[in-house]
Amino acid sequence: MVISKEAFLVEKVSIDEFKKKILPYREQEALLDKWLVNRLNTILPAVMKRSxxxxxxxxxNxxxxxxxxxxxxxCAMMTARRLTILLFHLQEDGVVKRYALTRPNVGLDGVYESVWTNPKGSNWQDKDALMPFGKKGKGEESPCETQMECLHRMITLCNPKKIGLNFSNTFAFxxxxxxxxxxxxxxxxxxxxKKKVVSAENVCVGWLETRSEEEMQAYTGIMQMAHALIAEAFSSKVILPGVTTNADVKYFMLEKCKELGLExxxxxxxSVRRPLVNEVFGETVIQPGDLLHCDVGFRYLNxxxxxxxxxxxxxxGETDVPDELKLVMKTVNRLQDITISHFKVGRSGNxxxxxxxxxxxxxxIEPCIYTHPIGFHGHAAGPTIGLWDMQNGVPGSGDYPLYDHTAYSLELNCKCEVKSWKVTLTxxxxxxxxxxxxxxxxxxxxQEKFHLIK
Structure with a gap:
């Protein structure tokens, strides 16, 4: 079953009207940190148990x-600090304990429990003040140890059945x-x-691909911004035929993203396609009768x-798109519906x-499907559903199954003959x-109708 949650925005909402909805940095940070704790409390236990x-x-490092x-x-921890080690332990009660085996004051307070409290060889002047869980915090001295000795101690304490490390031949993530x-x-x-060490591949991918309730609710509004950005770029406000180039339109959208704080x-x-020529390569002046195509992606709230x-x-003399091109749009829309009609939990991307x-x-239909997961990354973790040059399946990532609460970029094309143009359009x-x-x-x-530029 396919449900369209919102009407497609065609030059009805200016991208500038979304400016007031984009949160200041401080509010974004507070919101994202709240989402993080919720994800750690709900998504991570389920993914670890499943894996x-x-x-x-x-x-x-x-x-x-x-x-x-x-x-x-x-958000405050923008990079690793020296060597950063995080350890997650799924307990029998289903709760994941979170430990930080790293130096203090790096932005992990309140989210992780600091357990490397007495670094061997350190010469800080007031180590007990810097290490709140050390001698003064517990009434007894913590063991003097290196980070790796601390890791061994914590794993011994947890006594797990399997120890997942981040190595994989299939997923770079x-x-x-x-x-x-x-x-x-x-x-x-x-x-x-050592005998318990396994690849944490399924934990990594499951953590990255699973969307929380808050993220799923926010995604519609974020995509509205994407539609509105393109609608404004593909309008007479930006494009003057015979003057404006395709590169001008591209940089309008990039500059608008930077202006609004989108990444x-x-x-x-x-790109530009036109009758008798098909695709025009490089920068070119946009002409009446041209077909314009864009590919745009930004990040907001991660x-x-x-x-x-x-x-x-x-x-x-024209007031609408030629019927042949309308048919092309209907064909690609049909291919979209066909593709997502085959989404089913447990079914692999291949x-x-x-x-x-x-x-x-x-x-x-003459189809080409290259749909990919999307989320924290553009080409994100999860099942690959074709690549443009691998239509017989993608070994490895294409064998990964679909799970619920995941998002995808439904990317595809079809070849259609346009007789009046004397070309076959991809x-x-x-x-x-x-x-x-x-x-x-x-x-x-x-999109079900072309943006029209007068």
């Missing part, structure tokens, strides 16, 4: 951060543990603990958007791809969807 890993260790680190720490740190951790563990996560693209939409520049391609071809579209409760929702709708 069968009851002890998860995340370790990285400053400026060589694990891709997950920023999603696990409060789950491969954030450096070789040197892997060796240091393994050297610190005793022989019994572009890739270099935007605006959530990414990824959107491709299309516009038509009216020729003299299974979704194969069944969607099969149905589309049976309906006479017509692409991309919009973000939410998969929750076994249903797929278009976040803030989708």
């Amino acid at each position: 069968g890993i009851d002890c998860w260790v995340v370790a990285c 400053e400026y060589n951060e694990d891709p997950l680190l920023k999603t696990l720490v409060p 789950a491969d954030g543990l450096s070789h040197s740190l892997y060796e240091a951790i393994m050297d610190a563990l005793d022989e019994n603990q 572009p996560w890739f270099d935007f693209e605006v 959530l990414c958007t990824d959107t491709q939409e299309n516009a038509y520049v009216l020729k003299l 299974e979704v791809l194969a069944s969607a391609l099969k149905q589309a071809k049976e309906e006479g 017509f692409g579209a991309e919009t973000d969807v939410l998969f929750t409760g076994g249903k797929v929702y278009y976040l803030a709708g989708r």
Whole structure:
């Protein structure tokens, strides 16, 4: 079942009207830290239980951060500090205890319990004041130890069945543990603990891909901003045919993002297609009769958007898009509906791809599907549903199953002959969807009509 939660915005809401909805930095920080604690209390226990890993260790050095680190720490901790080690222990009661094996005053207070309280070899003048859980805090002296000795002590205390470390041959997001740190951790563990070490791949991906209730609620509004940004760029407010170039439109959107405090996560693209020529490469002046295509993605409240939409520049005497192009839009919309109709919990990305391609071809569509997860990252963790150059399935990431409460960038194209243009168009579209409760929702709708430029 497909539900469109919001009507698609076509030049009805200015992107500037969203300015008052974008929170100041201080309020964003407070909100994100609140969301983090909720995610740690609800999502992480479920993901660890599902993965069968009851002890998860995340370790990285400053400026060589694990891709997950920023999603696990409060906003104030912008990088790892020296060597940062976080340890998560799933207890029998279902609660995940969170420990920080790192130096004090790095922004983890209130979220993690500090357990490396008496660093061996340190020469701080007032160590007890800096280490509140040391001698003065508990009435007894904590053991003098290195970070790795502390890690061994905490793992011994937790006595887990499986110890997950971040190494993976499939997902880069789950491969954030450096070789040197892997060796240091393994050297610190005793022989019994070493036997328990496994890849934390499923914990990493599950943590990254699962959206909380608050994030799912916010995603619609964030996607409204994406639609409104494109609607303004693909309008007469920005484009003057015969004068404006596609690069002008691209940089208008990039500048608008920076002005509003939105973070572009890739270099935007605006391309031009025209009769008899098909795609025009490089920077070109936009002409009447051109078909414009954009690819735009930004990050707000740690959530990414990824959107491709299309516009038509009216020729003299025209009041609407030619019927042939309207049919192309209907075809790509149909391919979108076909693709998400095959989303099912437990089905792999490759299974979704194969069944969607099969149905589309049976309906006479020439499809290409390359849909990807979206969330904390643009090309995010989760099941890959095709790549543009791998339509027979993607080994590894394509074998990963779909889970509930996840988001995807529904990216695809179809080839359509446009006889009046004497070309075959590769017509692409991309919009973000939410998969929750076994249903797929278009976040803030989708494009079903061309933006018109007079």
